[in-house]
Amino acid sequence: MYDEHYGLADRPFQLTPDPRFYFDSATHRKAMAYLGYGLAQGEGFIVITGDVGTGKTTLVAHLMETIDRARLNVVQLVSTQVGADDLLRLVAQTLGLATEDVAKAQLIDRIERRLHDSARAGKRTLLVVDEAQLLGRDALEELRMLSNFQGGGQALLQIFLLGQPEFRAALNGEERLEQLRQRVIATHHLDPIGADEVGPYILHRLKKAGWTGNPAFTADAFAALHAHSAGVPRRVNMLAGRTLLMAAVEEATTIDARLVEAAAADMAKDDLAAPDRPAEAAVIDSGLADRLAQLEARLYAQDARLEEQDAVLKRVLSLLVEWIESDDRSGRYPRSVA
Template identity: 45%
Template sequence: MYESYYGFSERPFQLSPDPRFFFATSHHQRALSYLQYGLDQGEGFIVITGPIGTGKTTIARNLLANIADENIVAAQLVTTKLSPDELLELVAAEFKIKTDSNNKADILQSIEQFLVQLNKQGKRALLLVDEAQNLPSETVEELRMLSNFQLDNKPLIQSFLLGQEELKDIISAPEMEQFRQRIIASAHLKPLNVEEVKNYINHRLKQANCNKDKLFPEEAFQLIFEKTLGVPRKINIFVDRLLLFGFLEELDTITNEAINEVASEMSVELTGSLDGSELANEQSAQPLVVNSTENVENIKNVLREVEEILETTIQQKVKMTRYIDKLLKQKNRQFAELQVKDNEN
């Protein structure tokens, strides 16, 4: 939408993890170094944890994109609440291992035969498990059992676990002692600070070949940090929306006024959940009884809020109509220019 207006070769703040846009803060670089160290060691578990949206999946994609060793056969799982048997079935599927039945013993045997065959070819398997906090403890233990597959005292498969902070609680449980003893490194990602937010945004703009100087003034980065709390995913959502707003309003610079206006718009939408606050509390879930002056006043407040939301929605529809009108005008100009060139020829 706004790419041509700001001279981007592509959208710089897409949500999909893209190794080309990877920006390594000190925490991200440390986590990536641990992953690389784990690869070099060829054994044990690496565990990367962090809050939602801090870039765990991006790190995993970056690692997979930059693996130079052709002898590593990698697969990535994005887990749900899998039982141990379901985990094994998914591992077999991701490595394209043919199994003769759904029997656990048969699946384990097929996986072991696959790993031994890789070893004979001078290769080894790497399993990246994303959203690992969703795994029950018995399924995490199944991963440890997979690491028992060895040949000549060398492990045939290595696993990296990436997950939200709940993963630390799972691994810290008393019954997970054997698993903890096989963790050779771990790292915890944190949100970006103000300076990192600035460098993160400028890095992505540069990757998209931005041709606008000082698109974001210096004071804007502090405000963006305050609105997003330095969480990369929230930054992507918010700055993408800022650029769309800037295009619709024909802004050459994203001012603090624009940032505050967009943040205000998004606060009453589902988009991005910038503040992360609860939508409702227990009291708001109770039935409303109109039998007091206080309840009547509550109803008035609710109606005022509904009116504000409707007004915001109408404003957004007006902006979208303006955007469509602008696109049509651009297309008409392009068509007219083509006709002029055809007539000249």
């Protein structure tokens, strides 16, 4: 592995979000300002959106390291395509509540009691919901209702919603989400990092991993990294990791544009891209795999729900016909006379 070859103590370009490697780019700095403002308000919703790989999860993980856990109880969940009732159960479970065989009204009561208990202990509760674009309108409405809980004139629950760009579009365009929109006190969309930030980003992550200057990077290497990744942090990590691997194989002490281009061409041969596609398009599109998988899962879930609803409707109609025919045979309904 390249980390051993270059004497690194850690993997600088791992894809798993890690707050240790948080980089304070212009867009992330602005997002932190909005998050800090929202936390100071202590109520409502804070919405952070961004394309796949722009660092939403890392941003929140970094924020969590800066807060006072003695005063703020943070619970997190990654939303799936669940209905409103199931979402309530997920929220209850993150709060440590039992949910098996519990009616909805009782579940809401237990959640409110737990929030009051935290407030009496001097803690506000923050719920962080990732992948918010997968939540339906009814589920979002349940979250809004939970945000209404108050004690002593203060909100008991504040909610962060992290989602992809389609969530921002749905939130702004869905008329029936107007009440939720009115509860949003801060929002920010994460952009890719700029061309002038790729170099500092790369060096920042390397230094966190114990880099002491070997290998060195040329200016054109950073330019190539940005050109092939469009500045999306996860794509930068993918390409930088592959470039370092190739450099280690060649025992190179300097990484230049040639090595980056070679790594990009190598990635173009992977299954994520068709053989005849250019290397740049291959790396830029690699982040779309997650979104395609999510869209496929959403379509599958919708089909399953429609099939289930169709089966229930057919069963109800069948029972209705049987009931009418039974009453007809018993003489309760007179037959029509020609």
